[in-house]
Amino acid sequence: SINLNRPVNGVLQRFSWELFELDLSPLDELTFWIEASDNDGYNGRKTSRSQEIVLTVPSLVDYFESLNDKEEEVDTDLESISESFKEMSETYEQFEESLKQDPEINYENQRQLEDAVNKQEEVQKKIDELNKKFEEIKKELSDNNLLSEETQKAYDELKKLMEEIDDPGLREALEKLRENIQQLSPEQLRRAMEDVEFNEEDYKKRIERTIELFKQLKLMSDMEKLAKSFEDQARQEQELAENPSSNKETENKRKEDLEQIEKLKDAIDDLSENTSDKTKQPVSEFQNEAKEDLEKQIEDKIKEWLEEQQNQDSESDSERNGQQQPQQN
Numbered sequence: 001s002i003n004l005n006r007p008v009n010g011v012l013q014r015f016s017w018e019l020f021e022l023d024l025s026p027l028d029e030l031t032f033w034i035e036a037s038d039n040d041g042y043n044g045r046k047t048s049r050s051q052e053i054v055l056t057v058p059s060l061v062d063y064f065e066s067l068n069d070k071e072e073e074v075d076t077d078l079e080s081i082s083e084s085f086k087e088m089s090e091t092y093e094q095f096e097e098s099l100k101q102d103p104e105i106n107y108e109n110q111r112q113l114e115d116a117v118n119k120q121e122e123v124q125k126k127i128d129e130l131n132k133k134f135e136e137i138k139k140e141l142s143d144n145n146l147l148s149e150e151t152q153k154a155y156d157e158l159k160k161l162m163e164e165i166d167d168p169g170l171r172e173a174l175e176k177l178r179e180n181i182q183q184l185s186p187e188q189l190r191r192a193m194e195d196v197e198f199n200e201e202d203y204k205k206r207i208e209r210t211i212e213l214f215k216q217l218k219l220m221s222d223m224e225k226l227a228k229s230f231e232d233q234a235r236q237e238q239e240l241a242e243n244p245s246s247n248k249e250t251e252n253k254r255k256e257d258l259e260q261i262e263k264l265k266d267a268i269d270d271l272s273e274n275t276s277d278k279t280k281q282p283v284s285e286f287q288n289e290a291k292e293d294l295e296k297q298i299e300d301k302i303k304e305w306l307e308e309q310q311n312q313d314s315e316s317d318s319e320r321n322g323q324q325q326p327q328q329n
Contacts (some may be wrong), residue, residue, distance in 0.1 A: 021299065033053065065263065167199070170202075
């Protein structure tokens with residue numbers, strides 16, 4: 001049992017329960033309840049007990065599914081950053097075009113430059129938010145020791161690349177141009193605009209490189225997660241064989257296994273989303289082998305279920321026949 005802190009001035013105190021000490025495995029169930037006793041020394045202490053609460057550890061398949069949702073958010077955010085950067089570039093190009101048509105600085109081209117600066121600031125905010133999300137995913141994977149050292153290093157490399165996307169060069173070049181545009185000579189203006197264009201192209205390359213590396217990393221990560229899910233599925237099968245339960249529990253467990261296998265099949269199909277020309281062939285081979293393995297598991301489970309049903313039917317027939325035999329005097 002665990003002793004909880006007493007309420008202070010009628011306010012319950014927060015309690016953190018470090019469940020990792022219990023070394024729980026996927027699909028393990030943890031049942032707990034809370035007991036409270038009064039301090040009635042005259043009539044004797046009385047204890048009340050809460051209802052039992054059951055926590056079920058998610059299967060690796062379900063856990064990786066939720067993790068995949070977070071990674072998909074990062075992927076979407078990267079595409080959004082790329083699109084926002086494209087809009088910023090188009091706004092800046094409009095500013096350049098207006099200067100070519102009329103070299104005199106006026107309200108319209110100043111507004112266009114201001115819009116470009118604001119859009120670049122929006123990109124910066126999105127990158128900051130993206131880095132926070134990615135750091136959470138990286139920390140979660142690292143804390144749970146779910147991926148290989150090689151993949152962890154790839155995550156570190158990508159994290160560094162994400163932090164470098166928002167190099168201050170472009171922002172500083174744009175702000176310098178905005179603040180001094182009225183005082184710049186034609187030659188100074190030309191050099192300032194070239195500085196912006198150089199940093200803009202470099203910024204674009206970093207975004208494209210980050211998106212490409214993220215897709216490669218996600219593919220590597222997904223294949224590792226699938227391999228671990230297969231291992232966990234085999235572990236559950238072994239436990240079920242070594243610790244047979246009631247017919248009802250066994251049937252429920254088998255249904256859960258089939259659901260997990262269907263989710264694995266979907267995850268295998270999703271691997272194609274992050275393939276490139278270089279990885280298409282090995283990924284396709286992995287998908288085919290994995291699907292064959294899953295189909296074999298499904299066939300085996302159905303066969304086991306049918307055999308159990310036949311055995312149960314035979315036992316029921318034997319019992320009925322025994323009951324129908326006439327008694328001898």
